[in-house]
Amino acid sequence: MKIILNVKLFKANLQVKEAIPVYHKAYDVPYALLGQLGQQLEELQNSGKIIPIKHCAWVSPIVLVPKKQGSLRMCVDFKVAQNKVLNVDYYPLLKREDLVASLAGRKIFFCVKLGRKSIPYVTMNNQGLFQWTRLP
Known part of the structure; x- marks a missing residue:
């Protein structure tokens, strides 16, 4: 059976309870790993998956x-x-074994875009602030 999913038209929207926002400081990263982290952040930025914010x-x-x-x-x-x-x-979710079996041999994975109002809730902190444009 062939299943076609058109996720380009779908945007995930996070439903959030009313609450006081929380700004959590960045965790310490060993100096030896800062270069690798910076490289990953740059790759994510270049691919449009994250955007820097102030x-x-x-x-x-x-x-x-x-x-x-x-x-x-x-x-x-x-x-x-x-x-x-x-x-x-x-x-109910699939059991892990069933999910892994259903993905066997697959080489294409996709990220679901976030709705505009949901993006502020997926902000991360280290070497600056970055927001995800897709579900992380």
Whole structure:
């Protein structure tokens, strides 16, 4: 069976409870890793997945997680602020094994764009402030 998804027309919109915004300072990053972080941020900027900004009320810190092969995975610690105020729709998810099996052999992955009003809630902090234009 062939399934075609047109995600270009879809934009994710985060539903947020009324709350006082939280600006969380950046976590410390070892000096030896600052170059790799800067390179990842530059690549994300050049691809249009993040945009630099001057200020925002909702800000979460970047967390660097080492991968087995020595590179770094850049994550954002949204649990310090945004996760607490999101209205989440709960529905049953596939088991991890079923999801992995359904993706076997796939080489194309896509990022879902965010609606304009949702972008301030996905701001990250390190080497400046950056907002995601897609779901991180």
